[in-house]
Amino acid sequence: MAEVPGLETYANHANSATNSIPPEAADTPRTQAPPWRTLLFIGLAAASAGLAYAVVRATLSRPPSDPTTERIQQLIDEANRLLKQLDEKKPD
Numbered sequence: 001m002a003e004v005p006g007l008e009t010y011a012n013h014a015n016s017a018t019n020s021i022p023p024e025a026a027d028t029p030r031t032q033a034p035p036w037r038t039l040l041f042i043g044l045a046a047a048s049a050g051l052a053y054a055v056v057r058a059t060l061s062r063p064p065s066d067p068t069t070e071r072i073q074q075l076i077d078e079a080n081r082l083l084k085q086l087d088e089k090k091p092d
Helices: 023-027 035-060 067-089
Strands: none
8 A cells, every 4th residue: 555645654653752652552441540539539429428418317307396295395394483483482
């Protein structure tokens, strides 16, 4: 096959400093990610999991409104108020 002017092959530039990576090596996929990328991914995953946990816990931790619980709290507050009045009326 005759060479056409302006068309250069890899064999013509095998010793060139500007093209030191062979085309086969440039096309192969990388097998390992850089360590900082892995750490970044782990950090983002941990932050996402922590945020999701906090949201779920805050949503589920509120007990439903119970009239019995409210009434018990009112009675406790009333008893504390009465005890305080008794303590104020005691002679020193």
